[in-house]
Amino acid sequence: MKDDRSRIFRDAQEDRESSHTTPDTPQTSASAYRLAFDDLEFLLRDELRPVRLQLELLKPELLMSEYGVESTIVLFGGARIPEPANKDSAKTETLADLSKYYDEAREFARLVTLRSKTNDHLEDVIVTGGGPGVMEAGNRGAQDAGGVSIGLNIVLPHEQAPNTYVTPELCFNFHYFGIRKMHFLMRARAVAVFPGGFGTLDELFESLTLIQTGRMERVPILLFGAEFWNRIVNWDALADAGTISRDDLELFRFVETAEEAISEIDAWPHPRTKRGAIPGR
Numbered sequence: 001m002k003d004d005r006s007r008i009f010r011d012a013q014e015d016r017e018s019s020h021t022t023p024d025t026p027q028t029s030a031s032a033y034r035l036a037f038d039d040l041e042f043l044l045r046d047e048l049r050p051v052r053l054q055l056e057l058l059k060p061e062l063l064m065s066e067y068g069v070e071s072t073i074v075l076f077g078g079a080r081i082p083e084p085a086n087k088d089s090a091k092t093e094t095l096a097d098l099s100k101y102y103d104e105a106r107e108f109a110r111l112v113t114l115r116s117k118t119n120d121h122l123e124d125v126i127v128t129g130g131g132p133g134v135m136e137a138g139n140r141g142a143q144d145a146g147g148v149s150i151g152l153n154i155v156l157p158h159e160q161a162p163n164t165y166v167t168p169e170l171c172f173n174f175h176y177f178g179i180r181k182m183h184f185l186m187r188a189r190a191v192a193v194f195p196g197g198f199g200t201l202d203e204l205f206e207s208l209t210l211i212q213t214g215r216m217e218r219v220p221i222l223l224f225g226a227e228f229w230n231r232i233v234n235w236d237a238l239a240d241a242g243t244i245s246r247d248d249l250e251l252f253r254f255v256e257t258a259e260e261a262i263s264e265i266d267a268w269p270h271p272r273t274k275r276g277a278i279p280g281r
Helices: 002-007 012-021 046-067 084-089 093-098 099-119 134-144 175-183 197-212 226-231 235-241 247-251 258-267
Strands: 072-076 125-128 151-154 169-175 188-193 222-223 253-255
Touching: 012 253, 012 258, 046 247, 072 134, 072 197, 084 093, 084 099, 084 258, 093 099, 093 134, 099 125, 099 134, 099 169, 099 222, 099 258, 125 134, 134 151, 151 175, 151 258, 169 175, 169 253, 175 188, 188 197, 197 247, 253 258
Parallel strands: 072 125, 072 188, 125 151, 151 169, 188 222, 222 253
Antiparallel strands: none
């Protein structure tokens, strides 16, 4: 919300426009003369990293708050998992087999979004990484239900555009992975994790670590595909070795279908906040 006191002072946008109409002299053309907030070279200096971190945290927060987003359901999953209709193009047989989770992600997002209709689709809004594969399925399912969804994209070395199902006003682009992961969880009331690669594993284990260490309220963490997850992570070995406690294995649940995931969310024994999962923000 804009501070009424700001009306006393000249608007920054007005000064920016005025500065572009000053006479062209050696002084006004020097980079030192540019307004600091209008000087891209200055903002990109290494010393300005703390400012860029703050801007990247603040911009999506302000825009989501202004849009009215109250809470989210997070959907993590692999970018390479194809839609079943395209599974013949998958690079491996395993990826082709995992294509069923595209449909499950789409249906899960559709059901979640249908349930949020009574709140103008602004509670339990689906949020994904905004890319292809499972992420696309999540945004697509929300659109199927006539609702909005969020996409948190990130600049990668190879060209990547957001999928076409993200609500444009809620489509964000990030430079910092850490800030992006904060935005995934700041409003989270549940986290659904589908098969994926390094990025999905990173997101899953950061979420589990935040809950395990008490840095985040306990919310439902639902792993789609027990066979996949038990094959790539030896959960019992971690508990047997003592590197995690046996109780830590209760921080998540395995599910196979969208309907089962919805039931687990409804039956989750721990209260969930309306605004989000990370305390002390």
